[in-house]
Amino acid sequence: xxxxxxxxxxxDARPVAEILAEIRALYFKTSSKTIERDFDRAIDLLxxxxxxxxxxxxxxxxxxxxxxRKDWKRRKRPT
Numbered sequence: 001x002x003x004x005x006x007x008x009x010x011x012d013a014r015p016v017a018e019i020l021a022e023i024r025a026l027y028f029k030t031s032s033k034t035i036e037r038d039f040d041r042a043i044d045l046l047x048x049x050x051x052x053x054x055x056x057x058x059x060x061x062x063x064x065x066x067x068x069r070k071d072w073k074r075r076k077r078p079t
Contacts, residue, residue, distance in 0.1 A: 016054045019045050027061040032072040039065050 023042050030038040042058075042065050049055045 014048070016049055016051075016057075019049055020054075020058055023058050023061050027064050030065065030068060032075075035065070035069045035072055039069050 023045050026038045026042050026045075042062060046055060046058055046062060049058065
């Protein structure tokens with residue numbers, strides 16, 4: 001079961017919609033070669049969203065990125 005992490009409010013000058021759009025773009029553009037960098041960037045973006053309610057809107061993309069990261073790591077391991 002996934003553990004929920006509560007983040008405190010962090011102010012950012014960018015509009016939330018813009019941050020969510022960048023997370024969404026990372027989700028659709030990531031590849032097995034860029035997943036680590038893209039996942040780290042998405043985490044940084046998520047932390048910059050000030051309100052927990054707004055962070056919740058990024059959940060589906062963050063879950064998707066985490067799943068891709070896990071799957072691609074598993075495939076790279078020798079059997």
